[in-house]
Amino acid sequence: MSYSVEVVRNNLEEVRTVDLPDAGTIELADGEAIIRVDRFGLTANNITYGVAGDMIGYWQFFPAENEFGRIPVWGIGTVINPGSTDLKAGDEYYGYYPMSSYLVVRPGHVTPRGFTDGAEHRAPLPPAYNQYSLMTSENGFDREYDAHRMVYYxxxxxxxxxxxxxxxxxxxxxxxxxxxxxxxxxxxxxxxxxxxxxxxxxxxxxxxxxxxxxxxxxxxxxxxxxxxxxxxxxxxxxxxxxxxxxxxxxxxxxxxxxxxxxxxxxxxxxxxxxxxxxxxxxxxxxxxxxxxxSQIQKRNQDWGPEKLEAEMQKAWSAFLGSVDNWVTINEATGKDAMVETYKTVLHGAKPDQSYICVV
Ligand SMILES: NC(=O)c1ccc[n+]([C@@H]2O[C@H](COP(=O)([O-])OP(=O)(O)OC[C@H]3O[C@@H](n4cnc5c(N)ncnc54)[C@H](OP(=O)(O)O)[C@@H]3O)[C@@H](O)[C@H]2O)c1
Missing domain, CATH: 3.40.50.720 (NAD(P)-binding Rossmann-like Domain)
Structure with a gap:
């Protein structure tokens, strides 16, 4: 059964799950594709997306009905229906997703690095959040560290x-x-x-x-x-x-x-x-x-994107060598566990525990 976890936008304590139509029954418009949301990380950062949702526009990424909103998360998804787009079924993308079983996207600018969701309602939002990275080693993904990518990156x-x-x-x-x-x-x-x-x-x-x-x-x-x-x-x-x-x-x-x-x-x-x-x-x-x-833009100019990327990768590798000494990553599977994990993080999880939700 497909589902979505939603919260009341001005009361993050109120959380519900709603059933979604099966992805196989969705009729795609020309230019749309469906990505199954497989897994995502959940930290206080996602709660902040909700707290600042109206101020910064985070609710607009994945709209819900009436007083409800869908909190964005950083996760991994798999293309399950590329429709008429240049995406390929089975390809995996890291990016910004709702706490839901799937996401309908309108891929623009598809390259070996990834694509941009060109859905109209996302156009006014900060571009970095609309980009999805193809999870290849050429793009810097070491698949042993998927969980770290979602929680920490x-x-x-x-x-x-x-x-x-x-x-x-x-x-x-x-x-x-x-x-x-x-x-x-x-x-x-x-x-x-x-x-x-x-x-x-x-x-x-x-x-x-x-x-x-x-x-x-x-x-x-x-x-x-x-x-x-x-x-x-x-x-x-x-x-x-x-x-x-x-x-x-x-x-x-x-x-x-x-x-x-x-x-x-x-x-x-x-x-x-x-x-x-x-x-x-x-x-x-x-x-x-x-x-x-602003600082990323400055370094892109000062250093060029390749040096910036290399510096980030070097620092990230060093961090990966230490972080497991401090924090354990837990997995929560299914919608009930997802809601429980959300509540735990909302009220302040233990700092030595972090969470991945498996949809
Ligand atoms: N502006 C940006 O570009 C940007 C980018 C990334 C992150 N951030 C922000 O940085 C903050 C940290 O995010 P994170 O994901 O790194 O957090 P996290 O690891 O989940 O942080 C957990 C810590 O936050 C405090 N905390 C969490 N929930 C709380 C609650 N309900 N009541 C009181 N304290 C609570 C506690 O720390 P203490 O006991 O030590 O206070 C707790 O150990 C977030 O607000 C996030 O949005 C901003």
Missing amino acids: PLFITGFVLDDWLADNDLFGAEKVILSSASSKTSFSLAFLLQQNRNTTVVGLTSAGNKAFVEGMGIYDEVVTYDDVEQMADAKVAFIDMAGNRQILERLHNHLGDNIVCSCGVGITHWESRDGQEPATLPGAKPSMFFAP
Whole structure:
């Protein structure tokens, strides 16, 4: 039975599964194809797609009816009906999918690297999310690491771009880089790269319950809990904020004042804690949102796409050599397990466990 997992757009606690018509019964329009969604990763990043769904347009990728929305995920799918398109049945693509049994796409610009979904409703959305990569070794896919690709890759690449952006700006003159939600995959990707590449002190800011995990990774020079923000010694700091917790932001800025030389918003893992002082009125560097595509575009120009790709691959390989020491990847199969996994991630999964859903 084909199905889709949907949530109420303005209440992510409300989740349901709906039956879909069997993919074999779908009549495709000219230029459309069907991809079966096989597996995908689920982390706080996907919850953020829901939290910021209206602000950034994430609900528009895979529309649902009435008050419901389909949360996007990074996964692997197989072409099961190429229709009249240039896709080939059986080819596997990595990309952005709904939590559903299949996706109807309108492939444009099909090359050995992949294709772009040219569906009309996706045209106004950021192009990177509309691209699907053919999973060949020529395209950098090592199939032994499919699960890692789905769970970590989009987060690791964000860490890669942040590390490069900080270095490109001489760390804004900071002596320390502080990362909130230090136990998150995006933060520890960045910490891993900063520790390897840069001569700076990396401070992990986390909840009391996740402190032992963060300390155990051995990639943060200091680990501080949210309760102890005011105990931090004065130093020039760059703050990279994955938590998006307004109260912590307020306390940190008020404590360190002008010593905050960079305050960069990246995530909203603490999606239930968005009340606090207006960020623009805080002392120290003005908080601003990180926009990875600008730095990627800059490096494409500075280095050229081949060097950029090679640097990313080198860093990714090094990360793959370490990440299994910290986190176990679990598989959840079928729609009930998918809903349970979604709820676990929504409420904050244990940082040493990550999840793949098998559709
Ligand atoms: N702007 C971008 O381009 C970009 C790209 C990638 C990721 N991001 C963002 O970075 C953030 C991290 O994503 P991720 O997938 O790496 O996360 P993750 O690994 O799933 O993070 C889990 C951690 O987040 C905190 N957390 C999660 N759920 C929570 C809840 N309900 N209440 C309180 N804390 C919770 C906890 O950390 P602590 O206890 O340590 O706080 C937890 O250990 C997301 O907001 C994501 O959207 C942004």
